[in-house]
Amino acid sequence: GENVEQHPSTLSVQEGDSAVIKCTYSDSASNYFPWYKQELGKRPQLIIDIRSNVGEKKDQRIAVTLNKTAKHFSLHITETQPEDSAVYFCAANEGTSYDKVIFGPGTSLSVIP
Amino acid sequence: DAGVIQSPRHEVTEMGQEVTLRCKPISGHDYLFWYRQTMMRGLELLIYFNNNVPIDDSGMPEDRFSAKMPNASFSTLKIQPSEPRDSAVYFCASSLRTGMYEQYFGPGTRLTVT
Numbered sequence: 001g002e003n004v005e006q007h008p009s010t011l012s013v014q015e016g017d018s019a020v021i022k023c024t025y026s027d028s029a030s031n032y033f034p035w036y037k038q039e040l041g042k043r044p045q046l047i048i049d050i051r052s053n054v055g056e057k058k059d060q061r062i063a064v065t066l067n068k069t070a071k072h073f074s075l076h077i078t079e080t081q082p083e084d085s086a087v088y089f090c091a092a093n094e095g096t097s098y099d100k101v102i103f104g105p106g107t108s109l110s111v112i113p
Numbered sequence: 114d115a116g117v118i119q120s121p122r123h124e125v126t127e128m129g130q131e132v133t134l135r136c137k138p139i140s141g142h143d144y145l146f147w148y149r150q151t152m153m154r155g156l157e158l159l160i161y162f163n164n165n166v167p168i169d170d171s172g173m174p175e176d177r178f179s180a181k182m183p184n185a186s187f188s189t190l191k192i193q194p195s196e197p198r199d200s201a202v203y204f205c206a207s208s209l210r211t212g213m214y215e216q217y218f219g220p221g222t223r224l225t226v227t
Contacts, residue, residue, distance in 0.1 A: 032213040043204065043218040044156070051213075089156060099144065099211050100169060103156040 002027040002094045006104030013080055014112050021088055021107045024072045029095020033066060033073050036089045036103075044089060048075075080111045117219035119205050125225045131193040134222045137186055138207030146216060147180055147190050148204040156204075162188065195226045 003026040013019050025033075034049035050057045050064045050073065057064050061080075066073040073092075077084055087108050091101040118137040126132055138145050146161040160170040165182045173180070177196070182188040192199055202223050206216040 034215070043220055045218070046215045049215070093213055097169065098213055099163065100146075100158055100161055101213075101216070102158070105155045 001096075002030060002092055002102040004090060004092050004102050004104040006090050006107055008107060009105065010108045010110075012110045012112060015080060015082060017080055019077045019080055019084070019109055019111075021075045021090065021109070022072060023074070023090035023092075023104050024070075025092040025102075026071070027092065027095040028068075028071065030092040031095070032093040032098070032101070033064070034091050034101060035064060035075050036091065037086045038089065038106075039086045047088075077109075080109075082111050082113050085109055085111045117205055117207055117217050119203075119219035119222050121222060122220060123223045123225075125227065126195055127227055128196055129194045130226075131191065132195045132199075132224060132226075134190040134203050134205075134224070136188045136190070136205030136219060138188070138205070139209075139217055140186065142207035142209050142217070144208040144211065144216075145182060145188050146206040146208070147188070148206065148218075150202045150204060150221075151200075159190070192224075195224075197226045200224055200226050 006023045031052035036044040037047045038044040048062050050066050061078045063076045087106045089106050090104040093101045120135045147159040149157045159172045160180045162182045180190045202221045204218050204221045206218045208214050208216045
């Protein structure tokens with residue numbers, strides 16, 4: 001089955017700086033890679049996703065890149081703000097079933113004002 | 114739509130008791146997922162349904178756990194008997210089509226087993 005690893009586990013940045021979170025996956029058949037944000041005490045919410053037919057996707061201050069050859073993908077947040085502080089989860093779907101996604105262990109991002 | 118609804122929001126029970134968690138997915142969503150979240154194990158998929166049919170229950174920890182979806186608007190996750198190691202936040206999520214689309218999570222049920 002799919003295995004998703006995520007680094008770093010914790011990340012602290014100054015407000016206005018950029019943050020980068022990296023993930024690797026094991027199933028070469030995976031083709032869907034969502035990112036979820038979970039604020040303290042809240043539910044996970046999708047912030048951006050990418051499919052394997054594209055290498056990069058942007059949405060305002062957030063961008064994701066995908067390297068299928070190396071089986072890794074990254075989340076980039078520019079001009080960070082205190083409200084970006086949360087736990088971020090990357091995920092990848094299982095190539096055999098496509099229906100389910102496997103989540104990484106999460107990265108706790110703290111943006112220091 | 115009110116989003117995914119879960120009840121109860123908090124549950125405290127004693128070891129050995131039966132616990133039932135409830136979920137109402139977003140109307141029209143074909144997929145329903147049950148997750149468990151702990152600090153140690155992160156966000157784990159327990160089971161998911163497609164059109165009320167269980168598709169993959171490989172994440173269910175053991176026979177003490179069972180899940181049902183009697184109709185398109187209701188699902189339950191039951192733990193019998195409960196143990197302290199079952200303490201976690203349990204999320205239900207629904208998706209319009211396959212898992213390759215956004216999953217909408219409910220607010221979660223925080224379960225504490227003493």
